[in-house]
Amino acid sequence: MTCTRRAFMKDALGCSLATVLPAGAFTLLSRSEARAAVANANVRWGFLVDTTKCVGCGMCVKACKNENEIPYDAPVTRTWVERYIVTRDGRTLADSPEGGRDGYTSREIRDEDIDPDNIAKAFFVPKLCNQCDNPACVQVCPVGATYQTDDGVVLVDREWCIGCGYCIMACPYGVRFFHPVHKVAEKCNFCYHRITKGLEPACVQSCAFGARRLANLRDPEDPVTRIITTERVAVLKDEYGTKPNVFYLGLDANVR
Amino acid sequence: MKRHVLHPLWVAIGLVGLIFLARQFLVPDDFGVHGESFTYNYYRLSNVDEWKAFPVKYQGRDACVECHKDNVRSHRRSPHKRVECENCHGPSGNHPDDVEFLPLNRERDLCLRCHADLDYPNTARADLPAIVDRRHKRKRECVECHDPHDPREEAS
Amino acid sequence: MNEEIIVHGVEWTAKELFVYPNEFIYWSIQIVMYPYMTGLVAGAFVLSSLYHVFGQKDLKEIAQFSLVFSLALLPVAALPLLLHLQQPLRAMEPLLTPHFTSAIAAFGIVFTTYALIVLSEIWFVYRVYFVHELEVLKGASGFWNLLRRGVYAVLTLGARDTSDEAARVDHKAAKILAGVGIPVACFLHGYAGFIFGSVKANALWMSPLMPVIFIMSAVVSGIALCMLTYIVIMEWKAFRSRRRDSVAAAGEIKGAEIEIIGKATRYLLGFLVAAISLELLDLIFRGYTAMKSWDILRSVMYGKDFVNIFVLQYTLGNLVPFVLLLLPGRTIKRTVVALLLVLFGVFMMRWNVVIGGQAFSLSFAGYMHYHIPIIPHSIETFKEGLFGALTVIATPFVLFWLINKFVPSLRSDVGEA
Numbered sequence: 001m002t003c004t005r006r007a008f009m010k011d012a013l014g015c016s017l018a019t020v021l022p023a024g025a026f027t028l029l030s031r032s033e034a035r036a037a038v039a040n041a042n043v044r045w046g047f048l049v050d051t052t053k054c055v056g057c058g059m060c061v062k063a064c065k066n067e068n069e070i071p072y073d074a075p076v077t078r079t080w081v082e083r084y085i086v087t088r089d090g091r092t093l094a095d096s097p098e099g100g101r102d103g104y105t106s107r108e109i110r111d112e113d114i115d116p117d118n119i120a121k122a123f124f125v126p127k128l129c130n131q132c133d134n135p136a137c138v139q140v141c142p143v144g145a146t147y148q149t150d151d152g153v154v155l156v157d158r159e160w161c162i163g164c165g166y167c168i169m170a171c172p173y174g175v176r177f178f179h180p181v182h183k184v185a186e187k188c189n190f191c192y193h194r195i196t197k198g199l200e201p202a203c204v205q206s207c208a209f210g211a212r213r214l215a216n217l218r219d220p221e222d223p224v225t226r227i228i229t230t231e232r233v234a235v236l237k238d239e240y241g242t243k244p245n246v247f248y249l250g251l252d253a254n255v256r
Numbered sequence: 257m258k259r260h261v262l263h264p265l266w267v268a269i270g271l272v273g274l275i276f277l278a279r280q281f282l283v284p285d286d287f288g289v290h291g292e293s294f295t296y297n298y299y300r301l302s303n304v305d306e307w308k309a310f311p312v313k314y315q316g317r318d319a320c321v322e323c324h325k326d327n328v329r330s331h332r333r334s335p336h337k338r339v340e341c342e343n344c345h346g347p348s349g350n351h352p353d354d355v356e357f358l359p360l361n362r363e364r365d366l367c368l369r370c371h372a373d374l375d376y377p378n379t380a381r382a383d384l385p386a387i388v389d390r391r392h393k394r395k396r397e398c399v400e401c402h403d404p405h406d407p408r409e410e411a412s
Numbered sequence: 413m414n415e416e417i418i419v420h421g422v423e424w425t426a427k428e429l430f431v432y433p434n435e436f437i438y439w440s441i442q443i444v445m446y447p448y449m450t451g452l453v454a455g456a457f458v459l460s461s462l463y464h465v466f467g468q469k470d471l472k473e474i475a476q477f478s479l480v481f482s483l484a485l486l487p488v489a490a491l492p493l494l495l496h497l498q499q500p501l502r503a504m505e506p507l508l509t510p511h512f513t514s515a516i517a518a519f520g521i522v523f524t525t526y527a528l529i530v531l532s533e534i535w536f537v538y539r540v541y542f543v544h545e546l547e548v549l550k551g552a553s554g555f556w557n558l559l560r561r562g563v564y565a566v567l568t569l570g571a572r573d574t575s576d577e578a579a580r581v582d583h584k585a586a587k588i589l590a591g592v593g594i595p596v597a598c599f600l601h602g603y604a605g606f607i608f609g610s611v612k613a614n615a616l617w618m619s620p621l622m623p624v625i626f627i628m629s630a631v632v633s634g635i636a637l638c639m640l641t642y643i644v645i646m647e648w649k650a651f652r653s654r655r656r657d658s659v660a661a662a663g664e665i666k667g668a669e670i671e672i673i674g675k676a677t678r679y680l681l682g683f684l685v686a687a688i689s690l691e692l693l694d695l696i697f698r699g700y701t702a703m704k705s706w707d708i709l710r711s712v713m714y715g716k717d718f719v720n721i722f723v724l725q726y727t728l729g730n731l732v733p734f735v736l737l738l739l740p741g742r743t744i745k746r747t748v749v750a751l752l753l754v755l756f757g758v759f760m761m762r763w764n765v766v767i768g769g770q771a772f773s774l775s776f777a778g779y780m781h782y783h784i785p786i787i788p789h790s791i792e793t794f795k796e797g798l799f800g801a802l803t804v805i806a807t808p809f810v811l812f813w814l815i816n817k818f819v820p821s822l823r824s825d826v827g828e829a
Contacts (some may be wrong), residue, residue, distance in 0.1 A: 004581055007585060008585075008588050026681035071417050073417075073418055075433065081434045094775070095435050133545075136612065138799070139513050139514065140513055142510065142511055142516035143506055143510070143511055143517070144504040144511045161498075161506065162497050162498070163497050165438040166607075168434075168436065171615065174433075176434065177419075178438070178498055180417045180420075181417055183418075183420075183498040184499060241612075256430065256777050
């Protein structure tokens with residue numbers, strides 16, 4: 001009967017409109033604002049970690065917690081330091097007690113005392129959010145609560161995040177967590193409130209050994225950028241296609 | 257014809273309309289694509305300024321020298337010169353405006369962060385003077401004997 | 413603002429060896445329940461559509477019931493998500509600002525569309541009944557009768573025509589909706605599989621097969637649940653009528669019909685075979701290609717989770733019911749046992765994917781063990797604990813009981829033929 005066919009067509013049209021209209025609506029509404037907001041083509045924040053200089057004092061982790069109001073006793077942190085011990089008999093042990101928050105003051109790794117003569121190499125690896133070019137965490141956010149700014153930092157909107165945890169599952173580097181007080185997703189943002197005022201991130205400032213350095217990857221005169229572009233640097237887990245912007249000097253093959 | 261088949265459709269359309277109406281009230285006006293890609297730049301614009309306004313806690317050592325000249329001077333000449341004041345004294349925040357005294361952390365654990373002997377070869381750590389905690393003046397505060405601002409000096 | 417410090421996940425996660433500091437089991441029991449419940453929704457709907465679209469007349473009674481049960485399951489599919497969200501009051505945001513690059517954003521649209529289809533189809537099936545009830549209740553008094561009158565008046569949506577032609581149109585529309593609803597139900601559950609399958613950071617989840625595996629096992633669970641509930645309800649009614657020595661002829665309520673069960677079983681087995689084949693294919697491929705993650709995955713699947721995967725899911729949940737349903741001389745009792753095992757098996761599949769995917773660290777050098785909170789001592793341990801899961805399981809039956817009072821899905825004389 002033609003009437004039911006018509007009814008079906010109308011129903012189908014209605015459903016397609018219902019699917020398409022939301023997509024159309026927000027794009028139409030925000031283009032004008034988009035142009036105004038894209039201001040900064042001169043800055044793209046990056047980071048350089050020199051693992052040959054890190055001594056595992058953990059001051060960076062402590063400074064980060066204080067600066068960014070992450071409860072000190074909570075077992076979550078925006079940045080952390082890992083310790084690796086590679087033994088001569090072929091074992092690799094790694095730990096990061098409380099993220100290295102209290103520094104490494106004991107030789108025991110995972111309740112095991114390794115004989116110093118058996119240590120082939122040992123080193124510390126600081127880690128933080130890589131502020132990726134193609135952040136998987138931003139791609140999977142269902143509501144647009146996490147995003148990439150025009151200068152490359154990935155931020156979380158605390159007022160909009162619904163706390164689903166998809167971004168936390170999507171990050172290959174494990175840098176995200178739920179803020180224990182605000183109950184929304186949280187991660188390192190290069191101390192965005194400091195770097196946009198010309199200050200350094202808290203972890204960079206607190207490192208007495210120069211293991212952490214901030215860079216503006218778009219400034220060819222930036223000394224750190226020069227190191228990144230002219231010396232041999234590595235990134236973590238590039239196989240995921242996220243294009244991270246934290247570069248490492250002295251990154252060992254054993255690093256997880 | 258039998259138009260009653262369309263009644264559920266009107267309900268459906270009404271529901272969708274309600275959602276659009278709700279959007280007008282519940283979604284902030286500056287929510288949209290602010291950048292090149294919908295994938296990575298879909299957000300509420302005013303959040304960026306909210307983050308920029310987050311309070312700064314660590315002032316950096318240049319803020320200390322105005323009032324604490326002596327300690328800063330001896331510190332600058334010493335092997336500890338690259339250790340930030342706030343690493344040991346904590347974030348200064350608005351000191352001295354809101355906090356008169358910053359905490360004095362005299363615990364061993366603070367010094368052991370760098371100076372506990374881990375005996376790892378070929379690391380920057382190996383270049384630091386180090387002690388084995390349980391063999392060196394156990395339970396005593398390091399600063400009883402060592403001046404933290406210039407550790408070459410004895411504590412005063 | 414709540415100043416209480418709760419690190420989400422720390423209570424039920426035990427870490428072993430090297431795990432990154434921020435890693436916990438963030439997606440716990442409620443995220444296991446969610447695909448399980450949406451799977452039941454999709455499966456129930458497909459079973460109902462087998463009757464409406466493909467004209468499998470023997471399935472009429474169970475089809476009627478599964479359609480309404482699918483509706484009872486629908487809000488319950490959203491319940492685990494509400495219990496899981498750290499900010500449940502913001503749950504409408506995926507409908508308000510959907511970021512379509514996220515599979516979860518599809519949820520708002522697909523869920524709403526599917527709900528509208530199910531509601532519309534039920535409307536077309538029972539519209540004439542609503543109008544008749546309005547006639548019957550005219551002039552009736554008492555709170556319950558007035559309430560029913562009000563509800564039916566709204567439910568008719570102003571369409572009071574009960575002529576044969578109108579009824580034919582209803583029937584046609586229901587058929588079309590049942591047909592349209594099948595791909596939507598598949599999409600509803602396929603996207604749930606996509607949520608996991610597209611997470612490249614998780615070595616166990618990332619697989620293009622994930623959406624298909626989820627759909628197949630969802631249909632299995634939906635058919636099994638509908639068959640089981642149908643058997644239980646019909647047998648209970650028969651038992652009750654026998655006890656009462658009722659005047660109503662014993663022939664009216666026969667209990668579950670063997671032919672109907674047999675028909676539904678054949679579909680169940682077909683989807684079961686498809687689901688298990690895909691899962692085994694995934695496993696074989698992983699072992700063969702031996703990517704970087706294979707070492708830790710193997711130690712999780714063949715070691716720590718061996719019982720969960722191979723004993724509970726594959727054997728008890730798939731192989732045993734398969735055999736039970738195929739052996740000759742199938743009885744209702746044996747079918748019930750098989751169906752319960754199938755439902756258990758599908759639940760274990762969700763568990764092994766969600767929890768199993770978080771059983772190893774991103775470092776590939778450590779493990780996380782999930783200890784589900786049993787006795788809740790806080791809101792969080794209730795929501796994400798055993799009692800939260802039990803609440804989710806119980807709710808569809810409560811909702812179905814309520815809906816059934818207005819939409820009688822178990823009466824064969826009601827609802828279009």
